[in-house]
Amino acid sequence: MRKVVAALGALLMISACGGQGGGGDQVRITLVQGLAGEEFYETMACGAKAKAKELGVTLDVQGPQKFDPTLQTPIVNSVVAGKPNAMLIAPTDVKAMIAPLTQAKKQDIKIILVDTVVEDPSIGLSRISTDNLKGGAAAAKALSEQIGGKGKALVISTDPGVSTVDARIKGFEEEIKASHPDITYLGVQYSHNDVGEASKIVNAALAKDPDLAGVFATNLNSATGAGSALQQAGKLGQVKMVGFDAGPAQVKQLKDGVVQALIAQLPGDIGAKGVEQAVAAVKGQQVTPSIPTDATIVTKENVDQPEVQKVLYKA
Ligand code: T6T
Numbered sequence: 001m002r003k004v005v006a007a008l009g010a011l012l013m014i015s016a017c018g019g020q021g022g023g024g025d026q027v028r029i030t031l032v033q034g035l036a037g038e039e040f041y042e043t044m045a046c047g048a049k050a051k052a053k054e055l056g057v058t059l060d061v062q063g064p065q066k067f068d069p070t071l072q073t074p075i076v077n078s079v080v081a082g083k084p085n086a087m088l089i090a091p092t093d094v095k096a097m098i099a100p101l102t103q104a105k106k107q108d109i110k111i112i113l114v115d116t117v118v119e120d121p122s123i124g125l126s127r128i129s130t131d132n133l134k135g136g137a138a139a140a141k142a143l144s145e146q147i148g149g150k151g152k153a154l155v156i157s158t159d160p161g162v163s164t165v166d167a168r169i170k171g172f173e174e175e176i177k178a179s180h181p182d183i184t185y186l187g188v189q190y191s192h193n194d195v196g197e198a199s200k201i202v203n204a205a206l207a208k209d210p211d212l213a214g215v216f217a218t219n220l221n222s223a224t225g226a227g228s229a230l231q232q233a234g235k236l237g238q239v240k241m242v243g244f245d246a247g248p249a250q251v252k253q254l255k256d257g258v259v260q261a262l263i264a265q266l267p268g269d270i271g272a273k274g275v276e277q278a279v280a281a282v283k284g285q286q287v288t289p290s291i292p293t294d295a296t297i298v299t300k301e302n303v304d305q306p307e308v309q310k311v312l313y314k315a
Contacts, residue, residue: 027085027279029084031274034116089101089111089114112278115129116129127291129270136175136216137172139168139263154189154205155216193222195221198224217241223259244265245263246265254300255300255303263298296311
């Protein structure tokens with residue numbers, strides 16, 4: 001019975017954003033997510049599927065169970081073996097994913113980078129992502145505003161070597177250094193994209209620095225874990241938080257006063273634009289090397305506005 005319910009759940013998830021993209025069988029594209037089942041990448045998959053359907057191409061979506069290059073590499077290898085015309089991928093590490101993607105390139109699979117990138121700029125005909133450096137700076141400004149421009153601030157990220165969150169940290173640090181002299185920056189700690197680990201980091205930070213004023217969490221899981229630690233420690237109000245991403249758990253934390261600002265990306269647009277670029281590359285048409293997508297600062301005050309509701313991630 002449980003199996004039937006699980007199978008039904010899987011079917012419902014697929015139909016929630018219009019089913020697998022498809023129709024024509026001329027162009028075959030695979031999207032390799034950074035992490036399967038996570039709201040950012042599922043919203044990206046929805047955007048990609050809708051665009052694939054519109055353009056009459058076939059889209060298959062795969063992703064690892066953890067944001068981890070050792071799990072993403074075998075997926076890329078098996079996608080390459082199936083020889084799709086194009087691959088949209090969010091590489092989980094700037095270095096480790098270069099070798100498997102080089103193999104894909106050698107097979108003439110058109111590679112489009114969605115969200116994250118690798119250090120080798122020759123990989124990826126097009127790169128579509130948020131301006132994460134700018135997003136990190138925006139997070140610093142928002143956090144500074146919340147803590148009155150002074151006090152101790154901590155950053156919680158996933159792992160070094162992930163291009164997006166590394167850029168967010170850089171943007172945050174540069175902004176604090178340049179314009180917020182009374183903020184004491186405590187540095188960055190890594191949660192390995194694990195909610196429980198992010199909570200532990202915040203608990204330890206509170207024990208060491210009971211006067212902690214602010215936290216910037218660079219992505220979904222870091223923010224979920226950091227926020228629940230602040231809530232459980234009874235620190236709401238004293239410690240202010242800004243988080244990247246806007247999944248259902250983050251929006252709840254915003255409404256509950258756990259986090260004061262969210263930076264919402266446009267994962268659906270990233271997926272859709274990725275498919276457009278992939279199709280153009282396969283058809284030998286002009287491809288745009290770099291496409292920045294927008295980010296929106298979501299607060300308790302604007303979260304219910306219709307244009308802000310549109311940028312919140314799908315469950
Ligand atoms: O923040 C997104 C994504 O942009 C990043 O590359 C990895 O984490 C997320 O998927 C959210 O968890």
